[in-house]
Amino acid sequence: MVDPFALASDIVTDSVSLVLPAAIWALFFLLAFEHPSFAESVGLGRRAFWLLFLGSLLATFAILPFGTVSYDIVAVSFGGAIFPLLIGALAVLRMTGGSYRLLTEYLAFLAVGSVAMLLLVLPLAAPVVSSLASGAALGTNGSEVLLLFVVAVVLVLAAAVVPNPAGGSPGRTDSGEGTSRPLVFLVGLSMGTLLATFAGSSAIPGVGIVEQFPYYLLPPIVAGGAAVLLAPWFVPRREGFALPLVFFATTFGTLLGADLLRQPPLYGTGPAGIYTIGGAGVLDLVYLSGLLALGTAFLVHYALGRPFLALGPAESAGAPAPVGRLARAFRAGVDGALSESLAESARAGHEAAEQARALLGLPAAPAGRPWDGLPVPGWVVSDQTNLDAIARSGSKDGREGFRAWLTARWLVTLGRDLGQRRFGSLGARTVGFLCDLLIVTIPAVGVWTAIVLATPGNLYAALSSLPFNAAIYAYVSLAFLYFAVFETVTGSSPGKRLVRLAVRDKSLRPIGFVPALVRNSTVLPTLTVVGVAAALGVAFLFKTGPLASVTVGGIPIPGGVLVLAGVIAVLAAAVGLLGAFGVLVISLNSERQRLGDLLAGTWVVRDLIPAFGAAPSAVASPQPPPVPPPSA
Numbered sequence: 001m002v003d004p005f006a007l008a009s010d011i012v013t014d015s016v017s018l019v020l021p022a023a024i025w026a027l028f029f030l031l032a033f034e035h036p037s038f039a040e041s042v043g044l045g046r047r048a049f050w051l052l053f054l055g056s057l058l059a060t061f062a063i064l065p066f067g068t069v070s071y072d073i074v075a076v077s078f079g080g081a082i083f084p085l086l087i088g089a090l091a092v093l094r095m096t097g098g099s100y101r102l103l104t105e106y107l108a109f110l111a112v113g114s115v116a117m118l119l120l121v122l123p124l125a126a127p128v129v130s131s132l133a134s135g136a137a138l139g140t141n142g143s144e145v146l147l148l149f150v151v152a153v154v155l156v157l158a159a160a161v162v163p164n165p166a167g168g169s170p171g172r173t174d175s176g177e178g179t180s181r182p183l184v185f186l187v188g189l190s191m192g193t194l195l196a197t198f199a200g201s202s203a204i205p206g207v208g209i210v211e212q213f214p215y216y217l218l219p220p221i222v223a224g225g226a227a228v229l230l231a232p233w234f235v236p237r238r239e240g241f242a243l244p245l246v247f248f249a250t251t252f253g254t255l256l257g258a259d260l261l262r263q264p265p266l267y268g269t270g271p272a273g274i275y276t277i278g279g280a281g282v283l284d285l286v287y288l289s290g291l292l293a294l295g296t297a298f299l300v301h302y303a304l305g306r307p308f309l310a311l312g313p314a315e316s317a318g319a320p321a322p323v324g325r326l327a328r329a330f331r332a333g334v335d336g337a338l339s340e341s342l343a344e345s346a347r348a349g350h351e352a353a354e355q356a357r358a359l360l361g362l363p364a365a366p367a368g369r370p371w372d373g374l375p376v377p378g379w380v381v382s383d384q385t386n387l388d389a390i391a392r393s394g395s396k397d398g399r400e401g402f403r404a405w406l407t408a409r410w411l412v413t414l415g416r417d418l419g420q421r422r423f424g425s426l427g428a429r430t431v432g433f434l435c436d437l438l439i440v441t442i443p444a445v446g447v448w449t450a451i452v453l454a455t456p457g458n459l460y461a462a463l464s465s466l467p468f469n470a471a472i473y474a475y476v477s478l479a480f481l482y483f484a485v486f487e488t489v490t491g492s493s494p495g496k497r498l499v500r501l502a503v504r505d506k507s508l509r510p511i512g513f514v515p516a517l518v519r520n521s522t523v524l525p526t527l528t529v530v531g532v533a534a535a536l537g538v539a540f541l542f543k544t545g546p547l548a549s550v551t552v553g554g555i556p557i558p559g560g561v562l563v564l565a566g567v568i569a570v571l572a573a574a575v576g577l578l579g580a581f582g583v584l585v586i587s588l589n590s591e592r593q594r595l596g597d598l599l600a601g602t603w604v605v606r607d608l609i610p611a612f613g614a615a616p617s618a619v620a621s622p623q624p625p626p627v628p629p630p631s632a
Helices: 004-034 036-041 046-058 078-095 101-134 142-160 180-200 215-234 239-262 285-303 322-334 338-360 378-393 398-419 426-454 459-463 466-489 494-498 513-521 524-543 559-588 595-600
Strands: 063-069 072-077 201-204 208-211 274-277 501-505 550-552 555-557 602-606
Touching: 004 036, 004 046, 004 285, 036 046, 046 078, 046 513, 046 524, 046 595, 063 078, 063 274, 063 466, 072 078, 072 466, 078 101, 078 239, 078 274, 078 285, 078 513, 101 142, 101 180, 101 239, 142 180, 180 201, 180 215, 180 239, 180 285, 201 239, 208 239, 215 239, 215 285, 239 285, 274 466, 322 338, 322 398, 338 378, 338 398, 378 398, 426 466, 426 494, 426 501, 426 524, 426 559, 459 524, 466 513, 466 524, 494 501, 501 513, 513 595, 524 559, 559 595, 595 602
Parallel strands: 072 274
Antiparallel strands: 063 072, 201 208, 501 602, 550 555
8 A cells, every 4th residue: 555655755855856956056056147256256156157067967977986995996976076075175265365274274174083083983883884784774873973073072172272373362363364263164064064964874785875855955054054144253254255165064074974984884894886975976965965055055145135245356267258248238239228338349349359469469459459460451440449439428329329339240250250260270179189089098998908808707797897897987087187187287188289279268378277177077978988888899899708700791700899890880979979069069159169168268279370460461351331430
């Protein structure tokens, strides 16, 4: 007989599990896109959103093994753990103006506390570890929670007496610039989340760490609300930093309370497996808890009427494209704000010229004459001057405003055509990517081959081999890091360097680590397909056994070779389909950006060559409708 209460509970639980990620992504979107200056200033801007939303979704197979315990492999997920922790750590650094002191002290306190808690929990868990082999769950008893609570209180009190680097009294900073109060804030939030997560979770062999609905919602929601309410005392005059701080603290607290303290008793108690921190990706507690705390803090901050003002310099994703400025000018004109429309049109012309100068490697233009020195016809300089004059004087004539917008559109088109000569061509980018793919895949094929040959048994034994599967995950993760690290450190990958391409932001400066992660997160599907298909091809080649040969044209061909050929064909088709999508995106935008570049605000440009400084006659452009001088 169906239990209606149990059925209703299951429906609610499943519904919440499906809706929760979408809800917290929507709140994060509102924060990053509706309050961009504030969000960028606290390290939770658009790049952070795309990395934690799309990047985490695409990083399903980006799992990095880093150790073994007994016959189990321990790994960490990029999407479910590394990305959230990285964004939180960078937000803490932004709060301190780039100083590592607060972050270092926080991590040191958590390291000491985690070791102490682990040493306490493991002996207490020893009597029941043997029951795990029979499938029983390792729950929580009162003595464990009490001992962990004592350690947590000691850590918070120790953080409160850390000397203020500015020379103030321990635990107090009137200016809010010292680290003591924020340190207590971070440690207290982390310890509270850790205790609540540990008390409500359990370890199940073959499943992992689980926490029942709705208990897993309570710790991050309480932490998010408490953080905003307590922020005026712990981070005075910078209450907005409560949002990134509670995100970081809750993510770390959940990781320690669930994965660190709950997972070790599972090692070696059942079938060999890969135990992954954040392994459930966007459905993992580590991932969900931090974002749920952030969403709660955002709502409470808004409900209290606190302003969303920038709390420091914002890390811009690059200057807006001139075409974006042109669109704003058009919307302003449609709304009847002619003065604003004229100003935006004039600014679009300036930005088009400035962008073209930067891409062509030309020095800054004289004030008010951005097109001087560019290879353009003389009418361009005159029309920009007239456009600037009309913008200064203003107008109430809609026809004049529309003519000004048309001229600005011509200027933006001309600047775009000039700049396109610097962007990497589609052919060069394809060759560079394929070279990079070979660089990361050839060593992986050697590793897969060695593992398959060392695995006794048939094809099934090879495919179910734990090291073989871990090697596939490692390929996806390390290949992803290959692109991101090289582009961060050198500004280009080895493959791109062969074809003289570099990755830059829209100020033509080298990009940071987060933009590199964002732009390369869209390559993860391709890396996943290549890794899985190539590894399967290796396994089929060496473990197909006595498959019947097929005679083609009188030549017998082993069945294993045919299977390998089929795998290669599927690989080529999948990579080709993903590549076609990238080509389509690049072809549809004027700055030749693929999806990752659009999200990260980056360009792929060619090395600067003297040919870019061509004579003005090298550029031909039709004459637009002239802009009348203001006196007309």
